[in-house]
Amino acid sequence: MSKMIKGFSKFSKTEKVNWLAENFFHDKSSGIDTLKQYYNEDPELQQLHDEFIENTISNFYIPYAIAPNFLINGKTYAIPMAIEESSVVAAASLTAKFWSTRGGFKTKVISTTKTGQVHFTYKGNKDELRDYFSSVKSKLIHSTDHITANMRKRGGGIVDIELRDKTENLADYYQIHVSFLTGDSMGANFINSCLETIAASFQKEGIFIVMSILSNYVPDCLVRAEVTCKVEDFFPENAELYARKFVQAVQIAEVEPYRAVTHNKGIMNGIDAVVLATGNDFRAVAAGAHAYASREGRYKSLTGASVVNGLFNFWIEIPMALGTVGGLTRLHPLAKLSMEILQNPTASELMQIVAVAGLAQNFAALKALTTTGIQQGHMKMHLMNILNQLEANVHEKELIVEAFKGKTVSHSAVAEYLHHMRTGH
Ligand SMILES: CC(C)(COP(=O)([O-])OP(=O)([O-])OC[C@H]1O[C@@H](n2cnc3c(N)ncnc32)[C@H](O)[C@@H]1OP(=O)([O-])[O-])[C@@H](O)C(=O)NCCC(=O)NCCSC(=O)C[C@@](C)(O)CC(=O)[O-]
Numbered sequence: 001m002s003k004m005i006k007g008f009s010k011f012s013k014t015e016k017v018n019w020l021a022e023n024f025f026h027d028k029s030s031g032i033d034t035l036k037q038y039y040n041e042d043p044e045l046q047q048l049h050d051e052f053i054e055n056t057i058s059n060f061y062i063p064y065a066i067a068p069n070f071l072i073n074g075k076t077y078a079i080p081m082a083i084e085e086s087s088v089v090a091a092a093s094l095t096a097k098f099w100s101t102r103g104g105f106k107t108k109v110i111s112t113t114k115t116g117q118v119h120f121t122y123k124g125n126k127d128e129l130r131d132y133f134s135s136v137k138s139k140l141i142h143s144t145d146h147i148t149a150n151m152r153k154r155g156g157g158i159v160d161i162e163l164r165d166k167t168e169n170l171a172d173y174y175q176i177h178v179s180f181l182t183g184d185s186m187g188a189n190f191i192n193s194c195l196e197t198i199a200a201s202f203q204k205e206g207i208f209i210v211m212s213i214l215s216n217y218v219p220d221c222l223v224r225a226e227v228t229c230k231v232e233d234f235f236p237e238n239a240e241l242y243a244r245k246f247v248q249a250v251q252i253a254e255v256e257p258y259r260a261v262t263h264n265k266g267i268m269n270g271i272d273a274v275v276l277a278t279g280n281d282f283r284a285v286a287a288g289a290h291a292y293a294s295r296e297g298r299y300k301s302l303t304g305a306s307v308v309n310g311l312f313n314f315w316i317e318i319p320m321a322l323g324t325v326g327g328l329t330r331l332h333p334l335a336k337l338s339m340e341i342l343q344n345p346t347a348s349e350l351m352q353i354v355a356v357a358g359l360a361q362n363f364a365a366l367k368a369l370t371t372t373g374i375q376q377g378h379m380k381m382h383l384m385n386i387l388n389q390l391e392a393n394v395h396e397k398e399l400i401v402e403a404f405k406g407k408t409v410s411h412s413a414v415a416e417y418l419h420h421m422r423t424g425h
């Protein structure tokens, strides 16, 4: 096939762009112009971005926004969010404002232990394997001393190491299951380096190492965030009814996976946006969160809600491995600035802030869903995207925003209105 290429990685950026234009763009020069439009004018900053990943040909912008007025454990935060979806930041801001007058968010980190595994097979006698593991356990830990020295000074390092027999699940399959504390780093590279060193020292006839890798399932790296208020403060009118509906909406997401996935998607709107804005690994956080939502064998809500003794309570418990050092957290200038905006949190503090963003997002969505419906607020925020798609000019935008105030926006209604404005029929 003519569009296959050998040695693409060795091309310069210009050669890559030209090859792409030659083979894939309908209009070569306009395609190249679009790519170049997104280059940073500061060549050093552009090079930094080029070097984050491989085969870079441009930058892909995602809006960077602020949700102010978050009161968390008595301290006020403005939370940076990087996200492409309209209404998420508005929803977070609305929730922050709402809870700031009702005591704010209370959070705590429950645990911060992470896991990595050396996966191997062994066909021999189980007792012999156990004896061998016990005899080398301490040697395995010490084999990583050169890697863990600084982490131990920070109070981290290897917490535990155990042999796990998984032969009931897969023939001859065992693991060395290792627990870690990784300070203010997410710890992926640190954990993987330790595991590969451990694997190299775990040598015995019959042992066949398959792979060594951290787990993104981190149920022991867990954070909780919650809000509480008197039911009567929940809503200006019919507060009891709306509090009950809200709790029912959460209960439905606890028992119905179709709903739970959307419910948790809403939570991840907030979580991913802050994780991305701080240069953290959102795939890792998302994979871990969804696995945790399935921990009881059925996919369910990551949040819970109750009304007990006249008090409305709404909470989230969610695992996440985050860093405030390492990865891109201090390398990407905007990620670094996000940390500054967040008052330079520790990794544990960042976990709490991110959990709050997830809870806030879910609160806004459920509040909308159980009162006005989601479309009124969401489409109000999405209106600008519709107008841009329809290529409305500034004047048309102003008139249409005014005309749709208090009305539920839909694509067809806006298109029709604009058509009417332009043609008179
Ligand atoms: C959209 C709102 C916030 C409107 O809410 P509203 O009550 O019409 O807003 P408002 O105009 O009265 O303003 C009140 C406050 O909202 C915020 N706010 C309001 N507008 C803006 C704006 N333009 N820019 C920034 N902030 C904004 C802001 O904090 C503002 O205070 P102020 O700044 O004036 O002191 C509300 O209807 C809402 O929260 N809706 C829910 C939206 C939502 O959840 N979006 C997520 C995307 S939908 C989805 O992906 C997930 C979902 C929903 O399917 C999940 C699920 O099913 O569970």
Ligand SMILES: NC(=O)C1=CN([C@@H]2O[C@H](COP(=O)(O)OP(=O)(O)OC[C@H]3O[C@@H](n4cnc5c(N)ncnc54)[C@H](O)[C@@H]3O)[C@@H](O)[C@H]2O)C=CC1
Binding pocket: 150, 154, 182, 183, 184, 185, 186, 187, 188, 189, 190, 191, 214, 216, 281, 284, 323, 325, 326, 327, 328
């Ligand atoms: N499955 C996964 O999730 C994988 C993720 N990754 C990537 O790995 C990166 C994160 O790995 P990390 O090891 O966290 O980053 P990193 O490799 O940049 O290392 C962080 C290092 O910073 C140092 N450090 C300085 N001050 C510290 C402090 N106060 N606390 C802790 N460490 C401190 C430590 O030496 C630590 O090992 C992310 O970019 C992630 O996308 C890589 C492989 C797999």
